[in-house]
Amino acid sequence: MTDKQFWTKRWQENRIGFHEGRVNRYLREYWQRLDAPPDQSVFVPLCGKAVDLAWLHERGHRVIGVELSKVACRGFFTDRGIEPTVTETGAFVHYSSDGIELLCGDFIDLTRGHLQGASLFYDRAALIALPEHMRPRYCDHLAEIAGPDARGLLITLDYPQQAFAGPPFAVPDSEVHRHLGRHFAVEALYHAPIQPDDPLRERGLSQATESVFSLSRR
Structure with missing residues (x-):
């Protein structure tokens, strides 16, 4: 896709600035909002x-x-x-x-x-890794393979796309609702500028916001 x-080349050359060497802070903070039993x-x-x-x-x-x-x-x-x-x-x-x-x-x-049978999903770096023309297909396929009671946590990034080539790509909140809202109830949990220590700032991207959403199957 x-x-x-x-x-493949990025991983072979170890150019993986997108890799977080620690647990994502929003996963730690918001995973509990899914009320996810540990046996799922x-x-x-x-x-x-x-x-x-x-x-x-x-x-x-x-x-x-x-x-x-x-x-x-x-x-x-x-x-x-x-x-x-x-x-x-x-x-x-x-x-x-x-x-x-x-x-x-x-x-x-x-x-x-x-x-x-997985009923939970977590997307920190999938949707934002895809250019705009690929994202509708990704969202539709995610909805297709997710279970009937699926719930998930989604983390996105938004900024003026012309200011930064990506990846990660800008995914506005409106796009989340447009592509995923047809399949899932979308609840915004967090929306704020990227953290002061975010590596993207070193790459010149200072005007960016992060959003966290919970998704539950309609």
């Missing part, structure tokens, strides 16, 4: 090797991520001194260990069956 060569599985699209995966698992969730780069998938486990079980089925290579499974492949090839 994404520009595969672009993202969580799906994380375009997950990279996010520390957030381990944080969710530590709270009792089984975690299923999808990621294009084998470097990222292996890196998540290597960073924790874990040798994952690796299997290949259809369009995906599966990396798994102790309640965390990363599917290496294209998000758009996922089916509901791949999510193994």
Whole structure:
């Protein structure tokens, strides 16, 4: 779905400024708003090797991520001194260990069956990683594979798109409501300028706002 060569090269060259080396502050603060029982599985699209995966698992969730780069998938486990079980089925290579499974492949090839009944999802860096023309398809496919009782936490970024080439790309709140509001009830939980220590400021993006939404299936 994404520009595969672009993202594969970024991971191969370790140009991963988008990777947060700590748990996302908004995940810590707002995950509880989903009232998510720890025995429910969580799906994380375009997950990279996010520390957030381990944080969710530590709270009792089984975690299923999808990621294009084998470097990222292996890196998540290597960073924790874990040798994952690796299997290949259809369009995906599966990396798994102790309640965390990363599917290496294209998000758009996922089916509901791949999510193994996951009723929760967490999107910190998927929607904003996609250029505008790809986002409607992403939103529709997310809604298609998410369960009938799906709930999720979404984090977005907005700024004047002409001021910064992206990724991450600007996703205005109106677009969230337009593309996801057809499938989910959308509740805004947070909306404020990016944090003073946000790495995007070092890249010249100072006029940007972050938003956090909870989504629940209509």
